[in-house]
């Protein structure tokens with residue numbers, strides 16, 4: 001087992017750092033009711049989000065159901081897991097089930113169909129504690145994000161990692177110089193998993209780790225795509241662009257898109273045409289590569305795009321540049337999301353109108369849109385549309401937002417009133433139970449008073465009667481003890 005898994009903390013008090021976040025989690029868990037909002041734990045990878053959710057469940061003696069991106073996280077699956085009774089005991093005797101939705105910023109992928117709104121609805125109705133985990137808080141759908149309490153996990157400073165690494169070394173009976181541990185901790189950039197993995201890699205086949213062993217076996221000196229693009233565009237110096245390009249964890253076709261997107265429009269026209277000319281030539285080599293499946297040509301593509309563009313940019317004063325991922329990718333992901341939303345809308349309309357989604361698309365989308373434009377409010381209510389879906393039909397984001405907000409507010413108000421009514425009814429029922437008990441007691445007193453009155457009328461002293469009864473009992477007892485049985489003989 002690798003050490004990151006072997007040394008995964010089992011209890012919250014074994015976690016390193018992020019004390020405030022852990023405290024918030026444990027407060028949430030101890031006060032959890034079906035009305036509590038779910039949690040979103042967000043932050044960089046490898047800093048303990050998943051481990052802390054598991055540790056919390058362990059400390060609370062809750063069972064865990066983890067749904068990660070590789071599972072089919074459809075609305076139905078989440079509903080099945082998160083629904084049901086909030087307090088049923090399980091086979092293991094656990095009182096509750098903690099549902100962990102890992103990689104929640106990936107919830108709108110292909111597998112997570114059902115639409116964010118539907119999933120949000122299931123989350124709202126969940127009868128079990130729920131924790132969502134994400135690296136990017138804003139990668140989560142807004143509706144889901146607003147339903148949850150957000151807890152940020154921060155990357156840990158190197159000095160907090162060193163004691164943990166030292167603890168692991170002593171458990172593994174490994175001698176490791178403090179310099180080597182500090183190097184690993186600094187290199188990890190706040191990611192504990194990466195630090196533990198580096199230590200593990202350095203320790204393979206050794207009983208002792210010195211400073212040099214770490215630098216040889218574990219340090220990751222690869223340049224990032226940001227460094228490569230900045231160096232190609234002349235914002236910073238690089239000894240060898242080609243070597244840097246080889247070490248970047250991206251394929252040449254992706255690098256080309258990064259460079260193109262960050263190149264922009266240059267003020268000098270001829271430089272502009274030279275730079276784009278180099279990119280176009282590189283693109284041709286990429287085409288040959290894929291067409292002939294002859295990957296040796298990649299190196300020509302890389303040389304053209306990196307050296308060709310850099311040559312044009314030579315002489316640019318180095319400095320800060322904001323390097324962004326290709327805007328085309330963002331547009332593609334927006335388009336993909338919109339397509340998913342449109343399909344969802346068509347299938348919802350189709351199932352409500354008893355026809356296939358393609359019939360709605362081909363035959364009825366136009367009249368449905370016209371009707372929706374004329375009566376947006378009843379339409380949104382009837383078909384349970386969210387802002388995006390209504391917007392697709394009426395092409396008016398502001399109106400769609402205000403209508404859906406009004407419906408949502410109304411729904412919340414109704415829910416509030418229902419809750420209030422339920423509470424009042426419960427209080428009433430409690431009160432009537434108490435009065436009934438009280439009246440029973442009074443009836444008891446009245447009847448005993450009546451008995452007393454009757455006894456007095458008969459001239460019997462009730463105390464005497466009681467003592468008489470006791471005497472009768474004792475005589476009977478005496479009789480019993482004095483009675484001989486077969487066993488006496």
Ligand SMILES: Nc1ncnc2c1ncn2[C@@H]1O[C@H](COP(=O)(O)OP(=O)(O)OP(=O)(O)O)[C@@H](O)[C@H]1O
Nearest residue numbers: 004007008015016045046047048049050051192193
């Ligand atoms: N705060 C921590 N204290 C102790 N060990 C930790 C901590 N954070 C991470 N680790 C180590 O790193 C491993 C991975 O941690 P975990 O899966 O919880 O990270 P994560 O933040 O959920 O990352 P990801 O977002 O990639 O899922 C754990 O098994 C454990 O060995």
